[in-house]
Amino acid sequence: MAKTKTAAKKTKTTGKKTAGKKYVYFFGKGKSEGKASMKELLGGKGANLAEMASIGIPVPAGLTISTEVCEYYYKHGHKKPAELDKQIDANIKKLEKFMGAKFGDPSNPLLVSVRSGAAVSMPGMMNTVLNLGINDDVVKGLIAKTGNERMGWDSYRRFINMFGDVCMGVDHEHFEEELSRIKKKYNRALDTNLTTEELKEVVDAYKKVYKKHVGSEFPTDARTQLSHAIDAVITSWEIPRAVAYRRINKLSGLKGTAVNVQAMVFGNMGENSGTGVDFTRNPADGSNEFYGEYLLNAQGEDVVAGIRTPHPLSDLKKQMPGIYKELDAIRHKLEKHYKDMQDVEFTIQEGTLYMLQTRTGKRTGLAAVKIAADMVKEKMISDKTALQRIEGDHLNQLLFPIFDLKSKAAAVSENRCVAKGLPAGPGAAYGQVSFTADDAVKVARSGKKVILVRKETSPEDVSGMWAAEAILTSTGGMTSHAAVVARGWGKCCVVGCGALEIDYKNRQIKVGSTTIKEHDMISVDGITGEVLLGKVETSASPVVLGILEGDKEALKNPICQMFRDVMKWSDKYRKIKVRTNADSPKDATNAVLFGAEGIGLTRTEHMFFEGDRIWAVREMILSGDQAGREKALEKLLPYQRQDFEGIFKAMNGFPVTIRLLDPPLHEFLPNDEAGQMEMAKRLKTTPEAVKAKVAALHEMNPMLGHRGCRLSITYPEICRMQVTAIMEAACNVAKQKVKVMPEIMIPLIGTKAEYDILEKIVREVAEEVIKAKGVKVKYMVGTMMEIPRATLVADTVAEKAEFFSFGTNDLTQMTFGYSRDDIGSFLQEYLEAKVLKVDPFASIDQEGVGQLVKLGVEKGRSARKDLKCGVCGEHGGDPDSVKFFAKAGLNYVSCSPFRVPIARLAAAQAALSN
Ligand code: PEP
Ligand code: MG
Numbered sequence: 077m078a079k080t081k082t083a084a085k086k087t088k089t090t091g092k093k094t095a096g097k098k099y100v101y102f103f104g105k106g107k108s109e110g111k112a113s114m115k116e117l118l119g120g121k122g123a124n125l126a127e128m129a130s131i132g133i134p135v136p137a138g139l140t141i142s143t144e145v146c147e148y149y150y151k152h153g154h155k156k157p158a159e160l161d162k163q164i165d166a167n168i169k170k171l172e173k174f175m176g177a178k179f180g181d182p183s184n185p186l187l188v189s190v191r192s193g194a195a196v197s198m199p200g201m202m203n204t205v206l207n208l209g210i211n212d213d214v215v216k217g218l219i220a221k222t223g224n225e226r227m228g229w230d231s232y233r234r235f236i237n238m239f240g241d242v243c244m245g246v247d248h249e250h251f252e253e254e255l256s257r258i259k260k261k262y263n264r265a266l267d268t269n270l271t272t273e274e275l276k277e278v279v280d281a282y283k284k285v286y287k288k289h290v291g292s293e294f295p296t297d298a299r300t301q302l303s304h305a306i307d308a309v310i311t312s313w314e315i316p317r318a319v320a321y322r323r324i325n326k327l328s329g330l331k332g333t334a335v336n337v338q339a340m341v342f343g344n345m346g347e348n349s350g351t352g353v354d355f356t357r358n359p360a361d362g363s364n365e366f367y368g369e370y371l372l373n374a375q376g377e378d379v380v381a382g383i384r385t386p387h388p389l390s391d392l393k394k395q396m397p398g399i400y401k402e403l404d405a406i407r408h409k410l411e412k413h414y415k416d417m418q419d420v421e422f423t424i425q426e427g428t429l430y431m432l433q434t435r436t437g438k439r440t441g442l443a444a445v446k447i448a449a450d451m452v453k454e455k456m457i458s459d460k461t462a463l464q465r466i467e468g469d470h471l472n473q474l475l476f477p478i479f480d481l482k483s484k485a486a487a488v489s490e491n492r493c494v495a496k497g498l499p500a501g502p503g504a505a506y507g508q509v510s511f512t513a514d515d516a517v518k519v520a521r522s523g524k525k526v527i528l529v530r531k532e533t534s535p536e537d538v539s540g541m542w543a544a545e546a547i548l549t550s551t552g553g554m555t556s557h558a559a560v561v562a563r564g565w566g567k568c569c570v571v572g573c574g575a576l577e578i579d580y581k582n583r584q585i586k587v588g589s590t591t592i593k594e595h596d597m598i599s600v601d602g603i604t605g606e607v608l609l610g611k612v613e614t615s616a617s618p619v620v621l622g623i624l625e626g627d628k629e630a631l632k633n634p635i636c637q638m639f640r641d642v643m644k645w646s647d648k649y650r651k652i653k654v655r656t657n658a659d660s661p662k663d664a665t666n667a668v669l670f671g672a673e674g675i676g677l678t679r680t681e682h683m684f685f686e687g688d689r690i691w692a693v694r695e696m697i698l699s700g701d702q703a704g705r706e707k708a709l710e711k712l713l714p715y716q717r718q719d720f721e722g723i724f725k726a727m728n729g730f731p732v733t734i735r736l737l738d739p740p741l742h743e744f745l746p747n748d749e750a751g752q753m754e755m756a757k758r759l760k761t762t763p764e765a766v767k768a769k770v771a772a773l774h775e776m777n778p779m780l781g782h783r784g785c786r787l788s789i790t791y792p793e794i795c796r797m798q799v800t801a802i803m804e805a806a807c808n809v810a811k812q813k814v815k816v817m818p819e820i821m822i823p824l825i826g827t828k829a830e831y832d833i834l835e836k837i838v839r840e841v842a843e844e845v846i847k848a849k850g851v852k853v854k855y856m857v858g859t860m861m862e863i864p865r866a867t868l869v870a871d872t873v874a875e876k877a878e879f880f881s882f883g884t885n886d887l888t889q890m891t892f893g894y895s896r897d898d899i900g901s902f903l904q905e906y907l908e909a910k911v912l913k914v915d916p917f918a919s920i921d922q923e924g925v926g927q928l929v930k931l932g933v934e935k936g937r938s939a940r941k942d943l944k945c946g947v948c949g950e951h952g953g954d955p956d957s958v959k960f961f962a963k964a965g966l967n968y969v970s971c972s973p974f975r976v977p978i979a980r981l982a983a984a985q986a987a988l989s990n
Pocket of ligand 2: 862883885886
């Protein structure tokens with residue numbers, strides 16, 4: 077049976093006319109109707125083909141069917157515009173004239189390729205058909221025209237396979253089986269060893285496969301073939317793997333895919349022909365070198381699909397020096413023109429070079445930062461442009477782990493390094509071997525790390541690739557599907573690891589004398605390409621070592637230096653400040669080293685669990701009266717004071733927001749029997765009393781229960797102890813000449829009254845401490861905005877509150893009514909059903925929750941003009957959210973220490989996009 081996933085539904089044209097609308101655009105030397113800026117309409121591929129043809133780069137001519145056709149098709153019940161066919165026919169005529177050949181004419185045939193291409197590149201997601209227009213007669217004409225019989229039959233068999241697979245949904249494996257059978261019959265190791273006669277046999281076998289699975293004869297009419305291929309491209313826009321790719325990569329708002337129909341040039345015309353995929357700079361580490369690979373006597377899909385392992389481009393220099401020189405000149409011309417690293421495809425047809433595609437090349441984070449920084453130095457782009465090119469995730473990848481040197485050395489000396497492939501994606505990872513995408517997803521869901529191991533990956537594997545820590549393939553080059561996708565995601569990836577004999581059936585890998593079974597642990601090095609048995613520990617990046625640990629050698633590392641350049645440029649342009657969420661002096665110190673300008677949130681409760689202090693907390697909770705609680709809190713006070721002193725010192729002069737106790741008290745009690753027994757013993761009470769307390773504190777909805785300011789209102793002594801600790805610490809360090817700026821924050825208020833009651837206590841205690849210590853310390857009192865009601869009455873709250881900090885975690889939870897802890901049970905389905913575009917706990921819901929943030933700021937500032945407003949929810953480290961908060965007029969965002977660099981960059985991008 078034909079597969080449904082790629083089977084083209086026959087698309088129909090509608091009777092409705094949109095008079096005069098142009099849907100088809102021609103491109104060819106001096107005749108291009110499009111240009112690079114028309115990506116939305118022509119797709120990236122179409123727009124760049126038009127542009128290349130215009131600037132004098134040799135491009136085979138063709139036509140682009142605009143993305144509006146795809147858009148129309150899905151908006152009009154799967155019908156295409158009525159005038160489309162006429163426009164296609166007219167442009168095919170033009171192409172025929174341009175090429176001096178005729179579509180479907182055996183005496184002088186024109187063959188075309190049909191490719192997809194949306195505005196944003198989606199590698200491997202959409203379908204490509206080559207050699208279209210061929211049939212039993214045309215193949216003869218093609219042979220007569222080219223004088224190359226083998227190439228004619230080779231092109232024909234490739235076309236039947238591709239057309240059957242891509243346009244009619246016949247599984248590629250069915251064709252592959254026939255090919256293997258014939259190769260075996262004639263004892264041919266490679267496809268290229270097949271003779272012309274043998275290829276004819278392949279064509280016959282393929283036709284039978286086609287008929288068996290499609291149920292009709294292979295179509296011989298070129299125009300019919302073309303219609304099927306166009307339909308296949310358009311319908312492939314909505315196939316699950318394309319939809320999944322767009323979801324994972326947050327690609328929304330695209331019209332659809334364009335369809336490019338381009339005159340064929342042949343890389344399979346012998347040893348003076350070939351095809352390649354190259355990058356104008358190294359996409360793995362960003363070095364300014366021409367980088368890529370090629371295959372002689374091959375067509376494009378041979379390189380990309382990873383069926384044959386290609387040669388490095390440096391070999392072409394020796395094999396075809398003239399072509400290499402020409403290609404290198406085009407490389408420079410394209411970089412100069414596009415001012416960015418390009419990923420190009422080319423074909424050599426009997427010693428003549430043609431460019432088939434150029435696009436902005438995908439790159440690792442490391443390469444993205446290096447290329448941007450280098451291009452600033454080369455004066456090709458400005459620092460502003462460089463900042464706009466670097467994504468938060470790119471920067472994040474500089475902070476990626478690499479293998480711990482000792483652990484790696486041990487693995488090597490134990491002969492655990494069993495194979496080496498091509499290093500295609502950054503970082504280092506370990507995990508359990510999975511052979512299928514489904515299994516990888518399952519293992520990852522169970523909380524274990526997984527490495528997806530495949531002979532080659534295809535777009536159907538994307539969910540498993542996404543779930544895996546690393547991807548490992550036995551075939552394919554640096555531009556294979558696995559490599560391109562992993563690099564785009566910044567995922568560790570090793571490809572073309574030929575020593576691995578992967579046996580899907582028995583779920584094992586044989587490598588030399590070793591057998592690796594499914595779910596065995598392996599480690600993969602994305603920098604060297606090594607594959608190691610067992611777990612190799614990972615360790616921090618040079619940036620982390622240099623900047624956080626102060627390692628002098630690491631500081632000299634070029635990666636560390638360019639990281640600092642990017643940070644310097646970011647700070648030059650950004651307006652919004654970046655603080656950190658830190659609960660310990662160590663975190664605070666790291667954050668400052670990463671450029672934090674204050675602490676936006678210290679969650680004091682995190683200090684309650686350290687060392688012995690949990691017993692004082694439990695004693696406080698267990699106490700039946702205020703006196704008992706106060707006695708226990710007294711024990712806690714020195715610990716808290718000491719923590720705050722450490723934090724104030726680390727932040728030396730930067731403001732520090734400290735939040736009063738927030739979580740419900742039951743979180744501090746042991747739930748298990750043994751823990752409760754121990755607590756009873758320690759606190760000299762009975763296990764029954766402990767159990768009773770646990771039961772008494774049980775709540776149906778603790779997130780909506782006795783927590784936040786509600787705790788301090790019912791137990792003001794907690795608030796008093798905490799404020800005493802904060803202010804004593806502040807006074808103590810101020811005496812040591814450390815500048816301090818405490819900001820005392822009341823959590824989870826929903827009413828002005830809650831704020832007012834607690835603010836009074838805070839100020840009373842603070843003033844008492846200041847008086848007793850005899851030091852002048854300035855402090856502020858403010859509140860969190862994390863209950864929707866608080867944002868609605870923000871003007872009244874701001875009469876007294878000096879600052880607001882938006883707790884967007886709780887604000888999201890309470891606005892949507894989605895539990896922060898349980899959203900995982902339905903989030904995936906919600907994303908797939910497009911109920912949600914993104915996880916609202918990861919990226920702020922600008923439309924809803926964002927409105928409450930804006931409202932809170934506006935109302936608050938209507939009562940207090942200089943109200944300081946910040947964000948301390950997880951969204952403070954998400955680039956899209958940071959941009960939103962910057963536009964909403966917040967003074968700062970606060971995020972975890974390792975997100976601080978990303979927030980600085982995003983803040984600069986927000987300023988630059990204004
Ligand atoms: C918030 O709710 O956004 C917040 C920062 O507080 P927490 O995550 O501690 O509830
Ligand atoms: Mg909160």
